[in-house]
Amino acid sequence: MGSRVEKETPLRRDARRNREMLIAAAREIYSDQGVDAPLDDIARRAGVGSATLYRRFAGRAELIEAVFGDSLRDILRAAEEARSAPDAWAGLTAYLERIFGLLAADRGTNDLMTTGIQGVPSLDALRAENHKTLDVLLRRAQQQGAARPDVTAEDLQFLLAALGRAVPGSTxxxxxxxxxxxxxxxxxxxxEGSHPLPAPSLTSDQLGAAMLQLGKVRRPRTGRAD
Amino acid sequence: MGSRVEKETPLRRDARRNREMLIAAAREIYSDQGVDAPLDDIARRAGVGSATLYRRFAGRAELIEAVFGDSLRDILRAAEEARSAPDAWAGLTAYLERIFGLLAADRGTNDLMTTGIQGVPSLDALRAENHKTLDVLLRRAQQQGAARPDVTAEDLQFLLAALGRAVPGSTxxxxxxxxxxxxxxxxxxxxEGSHPLPAPSLTSDQLGAAMLQLGKVRRPRTGRAD
DNA sequence: CACTAACCGGGGGAATCTCTCCGGTTAGTG
DNA sequence: CACTAACCGGAGAGATTCCCCCGGTTAGTG
Structure with missing residues (x-):
């Protein structure tokens, strides 16, 4: 994976152009179909052969990184910003509303944030930042008496993933x-009116395992011969 | 799809035995992997060829019906029973706990109850009964002041599906x-402490469409959505 | 115990998707 | 304008899964 020196061999103009076309095509297709979309579809949409895609990107994860790197960094900044809200509950609400809006608008972003996709560096950073944001805001909201004291950031992350995963359906x-x-x-x-929660909250590791499973859902086929 | 069952031609003993083996194998595999498990895997586990599976069952839906018919009828009875609880909130809680227990214990049942699988008659009956149960209990709980008045049975069904879908991951x-x-x-x-809900609740049809989407992860056929 | 209709499993076609090989093409340079 | 390293797309190998065809086998009957 150590291709840290891409700068010394700049891509030829046609190669660079194809790379941009691939990223643009992937952005559109990911947005519609999610990040599991066939890579051949992306190549076709970009008007290049599939070999060109594999020549420019080692695999799905690298293409995802190229497509979503910027937008994930935007979210990252929004998270950092949300943490500075004086009213923690308001900050938490605004943050979650922003996240859900993104999950509803883009299927690819949804997959990225509600499943345990591995191998995308920007995504790992986002997950860490997201956890930190929820943790900080939740703790502050609890201190301010706006959130029940027995709920954890892991609970919130789990519920965010569970609900977020269902959002595109209703959308x-x-x-x-x-x-x-x-x-x-x-x-x-x-x-107000909260009842004590049974069972311990998931640990961070358990949450990671759970989100990994969320992505492994294959589609049930029922009507084949139509 | 008129599968008029001809009881007048009883299966030969070996055929009947294979049928039972297939159902038993499917029950185990569905429980572990969900109802989208490859049919060939089920045939292999049953110790028969895949042709035998297709000879006994028209397709996935018919096998699902054979495997889950009985257990779905059990749930159906439990739903009917839950509706007669004097304390509607207690009845609702007990019912949902029962359902979630099933969703957590069996991946196949989970797929059946949290996605929009078509073509399984028992399943349609279960969905209708489930809706009726939630609707009745919720209304009664609202009258008794135990549930907020602005939530609907469709809301509950959606949340049940969304959360239920995530349960196996944490399990x-x-x-x-x-x-x-x-x-x-x-x-x-x-x-207590409820805040007015924004946006209208999903209609029954919209809920159906949403649950259909929950199962579909990949793109449809070539071209348009079906 | 012989006969035959029903039954059986393996093998294979079709569809889908990932990833690579290879002969032809082109961008950039002297 | 000629050269060549880099680049290109199509074709295809390999994997997975659904579904059916076909020649061999067996359960149940006279």
Whole structure:
């Protein structure tokens, strides 16, 4: 993986152009179909052969990194910013609303944030930042009496992934339905009328394992002969 | 798809035996891997050729029906029973706990109840009964002041599917973690400290479409969505 | 115990997807 | 404008999975 010196051999103009076309095509297709979309589809959409795709990117993870690197960095910055809200609950709400908006708008971003995709450096950074943000805001909200004290950042991450994963389904018919479910989730996090939670929260490692599983869902086929 | 069952031609003994072996094998494999497991795997586990499987069952849906018919009928009865609880909230809680227990224990049942698999008659009956149960219990709980008035049965079904879909992931590392998340969800449904919900609830049709999407991870056929 | 309709498993075609090989083409330079 | 290293796309190998065809086998009957 050590191709740290790409600068000394600049790509020829046609190669560079194809690389851009591939990234643009991947961005569109990922947005519609998610990051599991066939790589051949992406190559075709870019108007190049599949060999060219594999020549420019070692595999799916590297293409994802190229496509989402920038937008993930944007989210990262938003997370950092959210942490500075004086009213922690308001900050948490705004942050989650922003995240859900992204999950609803782009299937690829959704896959990235709700499953345990491995091998994308920017994604690891985002996950760490996301955890930190939720942890900080939740703790502060708890101190401020706005959030129930027995809920953890891992709980929030799990629920975010679980709900987020379902969002694209509802988005087809009702683009803004996610607001309703996020509001319901948030109300469950408030201290008023809360009942003690059973079972311990997931550990960070357990959460990672759970999210890895979330991605491994293959589609059930039921009607084959149509 | 008129599969008029001809009871007048009873299966030969070897054929009947193979049929039972196939159902038993499918039950085990579905439980581990979900209902999208390769049919060839099931045939191999049953010790027969794949042709035998296709000879006994028209396709995946018919095998699912044969495997889960009985257990689905059990759930159906439990639903009917839950509706008669005097304390609607207690009934609702008990019902959801029962459902989540099943979703956590069996991946096949999970697929059946959290996605929009088509072509399985028992499943359609179960979905109808499930909706009715949630609707009745929720309304009664609202009248009794135990549930917030602005939540609908469709909301509950959506959240049930969304959370249920994520349960198997957490089950690997922490078998009882789902209790925690169900408790959190339930607290969000209580009237104390609830805030008005934005956006309208999904309609029944929209919910159906959303659940259909939950199962589909990959793109449809060549070209358009079906 | 012989007969035959029903049954059986393996093998293979078709579709899909990942990744590589190879002969032809082109960008950039002297 | 000629040269060549870099680049290109199509074709295809290999894997996976659904589904059916075909020649051999067996359960049940007279």
């Amino acid at each position: 087809v018919a009702a683009p803004l339905a996610w607001r309703r479910y996020l509001a319901l989730l948030l109300d469950g996090l408030r201290p | 690997v590392a922490a078998p009882l973690a789902w209790r925690r998340y169900l408790a959190l969800l339930l607290d969000g449904l209580r009237p």
